[in-house]
Amino acid sequence: MQSPPTSSSAPPADQADASSWKSDLVSGFLVFLIALPLCLGIAMASGFPPVAGILTAVVGGIMSSWLGSARLTIKGPAAGLIVIAIGAVQELGQGDMPLGYRRALATIVVAAAVQIVFALMRAGALGDFFPSSVVHGMLAAIGVIICSKQLHTLLGVAPKAKEPLALLGEIPQSLGRMNPEIALIGVISLVLLFGHMALSKKVAVLKRVPAPLLVLLMAVPLGLYFDLDHEHTFTFSQQVYSVGPNFLVNLPGNLLSAITFPDFSVVTSGASLKYIAMFSLVGSIESLLSAKAVDMLDPQKRRSDLDKDLLATGVGNLIAGLIGGLPMISEIVRSSANIGYGAKSRLSNFFHGLFLLLFVTFAPMLIHRIPLAALAAMLIFTGVRLASPSEFVKTFRIGAEQLAIFSFTLVVTLATDLLVGVAAGIVLKLVVHVVNGAPxxxxxxxxxxxxxxxxxxxxxxxxxxxxxxxxxxxxxxxxxxxxxxxxxxxxxxxxxxxxxxxxxxxxxxxxxxxxxxxxxxxxxxxxxxxxxxxxxxxxxxxxxxxxx
Missing domain, CATH: 3.30.750.24 (STAS domain)
Structure with missing residues (x-):
């Protein structure tokens, strides 16, 4: 496929990189502040060790930046792949989470090879094939699934259910059993995130302050006040609750000890092939759509070579999978923030990865102080935005048939999995077209x-x-x-x-x-x-x- 024409007014990449490093350094640092807690939270929600998210962002920033990655995108783990990752860990491990983690890494490596083949076949146009209503329905379903899992973590409760619909049904029970100290950290974190989003529209200076930083500045001291670093009990309303380090992020002593190698023993099984297909297809589509969206936000209106960006994503995923990381994509939230903070070139992605590497190498104990409830709040915030009621309204305004396909994709995805949900949405769309006269x-x-x-x-x-x-x-x-x-x-x-x-x-x-x-x-x-x-x-x- 031929790539879309690029703007002739765009400066050469080398020239842009050489002249803009100061603004890219500032933007990279601010994006690092956003990425740090999100990488940790996404990894834990995926059933991976927390440091796996950092490994992915470091590879995505330091290495993928130089492989033709779209200029202003930030590469790293994304909430949209949580559902696939946790499914792979649970199904491939059959109850043994460490084993499932290593086997999931093998599927990531093979899926990365598939993405590289996609790129060499110039499949960057793949992002144009999938109907908008189906893609948004899939993303809304991912948002619901994230919220269904993370609400329990925010409340300090371990749910019994595993499937999204059952997890949603268990929320009232978790509300009744919530741990007051943990829930307080989580609820305040949510208030800060949604409050920041509302107020930043009216107070321009707030846009320069990353909301996750505000959450950490509140959650870490509150975790220290509650002494979460030590196992103990407390009494609230005549009930006894226990807290301890299990409510905090757990990191290895050094980054090298975090490196984990894949287990390829079942990589040709039916279950593995299913997750290889999901990682390669969903990851590629989401990454391509994000890169296209970021190009539209670029103040210089430059257009990226989507085939090169897909190649950079595939190579990055290959490296990340081989050392124990999550799959990466061009992540839209961090990329949008990157542009808002004044990024000019791909150096901002490089600096964001470099800051993450330095921080996790020299200050791992600071990361250990972050309460899991605060990370859960950040993921819920992301999930709510993906499945926001405004998405339903926006889709309905385009057409009632779009809302029907959007909703059908969402419901089938919740009831089955991503591949089945997307396929069902596409089939419904085709059926409706035929009924309306398309030969x-x-x-x-x-x-x-x-x-x-x-x-x-x-x-x-x-x-x-x-x-x-x-x-x-x-x-x-x-x-x-x-x-x-x-x-x-x-x-x-x-x-x-x-x-x-x-x-x-x-x-x-x-x-x-x-x-x-x-x-x-x-x-x-x-x-x-x-x-x-x-x-x-x-x-x-x-x-x-x-x-x-």
């Missing part, structure tokens, strides 16, 4: 007619332009990379879905930045399925009531 033969191969027009070209699309055939359409457009004017005519298309409308809107911006023009025409006889400008379009003659 079976045109679902994956669009019918496109080319007509040269002076300095431009007209591409007339027939039958349907939907997510499943968009890559072919994009490839056809990319063949005319040197043509100044490209027109897309959808007059004879029965259906143009939301994913295609969204992708074409992005392409219009890319064309404009490159001094070119992409014009979309022929939608006058199509009915929008909502008032949203990027809603799916269906031709008037199609009176079928089911939306597409």
């Amino acid at each position: 079976l033969g045109g679902l994956f191969r669009p019918v496109i007619e080319e007509h040269p027009q002076g300095e431009g070209v007209l591409l007339r699309v027939r039958h349907a332009a939907v997510f499943s055939n968009y890559l072919k359409l994009k490839k056809q457009i990319a063949r005319h990379a040197h043509v100044k004017h490209v027109e897309l005519d959808f007059e004879h298309a029965r259906l143009v879905d939301h994913t295609v409308m969204e992708r074409l809107h992005e392409l219009e911006d890319e064309f404009a930045r490159a001094g070119r023009h992409l014009r979309i025409r022929g939608l006058e006889q199509h009915r929008g399925l909502s008032t949203h400008p990027l809603a799916a379009r269906k031709k008037h003659a199609q009176s079928n009531p089911i939306s597409a």
Whole structure:
């Protein structure tokens, strides 16, 4: 696949790196403050040792930065892969968590090799294939799963259930059994995180202060006050509770002793192959989508080579998996903060990894003072944002059919797993398209007619332009990379879905930045399925009531 055209105004990478190291140093340090607790929390929620998250971020920062990684993205462990990682540890270990951890590392290594193959095959366009409603439904399900697990940790209670729906059902019971001191740390942490998010919209200076830093400045002293470092009991409301070091982060004495090698003994089993597929597919998709989103936030409007970024991710995952780390992606929250703190080049990712390496090497005892409840609060905050009610409202505004596919993906994912949930969402989307008149033969191969027009070209699309055939359409457009004017005519298309409308809107911006023009025409006889400008379009003659 050809990569999207990059902006000609973007300065060379070497020039940007050489001239911006001071702002990148500051941004890298501030992102380090955000990444430190999140890396620890994500690792523990994944069933990995806490230091595994640090190892991944160090590799992602110090090594992946120089392998063609997208300029302003921060590489590291992500909440979106927690569900896969903990599933791999539990299923492959069959009750033996250390063994499951080593076997999960083996699946990460093989999945990394698959990602490298994807990159060499120029599969960066993979991020354009999956329909938006399915991807957001998957992310919302991940958010719900994270909250279902971490709420119990925040309350200082060990749940009996293992599956997401059962864990959600056990929350009232955990509220009744919560440990008051641990829950106090967790609740205050949540208040700080949500309060910071609300107030930073009104008080600009707060945007420069990382919310996780505020949580640590509160949680660590409160943990010392409650003497969590020593096993003891206390009485509250005539009930006796116990606290101790098991409510704090546990790190090895030095970083070298944390290195753990994979166990490849069952890597060809059906269960391992399932997790290899999930790590490689979900990790690649999430990383590519994040890199694209970060490019849109780049003040210089530079465009990354997504194939190179996928290669950097794959190589980073290979190294991380071999030494005991979690899988990494281009992480959107840290990357957005990176841009907000003034990053100019990939040096900020390097500095963030370097600060993490120095901190965990020379100050591991400070990390040991962090209460797990504070880390759980940070993960719940991330989970709530992924599954926020506003996501449902936003999806509904695009179209009722988008909300149905979003919700279906979410529910099936919660009831089964990520791969089944995403597959179910895609199948439902295809079924709805067929019911609305999209021909079976045109679902994956669009019918496109080319007509040269002076300095431009007209591409007339027939039958349907939907997510499943968009890559072919994009490839056809990319063949005319040197043509100044490209027109897309959808007059004879029965259906143009939301994913295609969204992708074409992005392409219009890319064309404009490159001094070119992409014009979309022929939608006058199509009915929008909502008032949203990027809603799916269906031709008037199609009176079928089911939306597409």
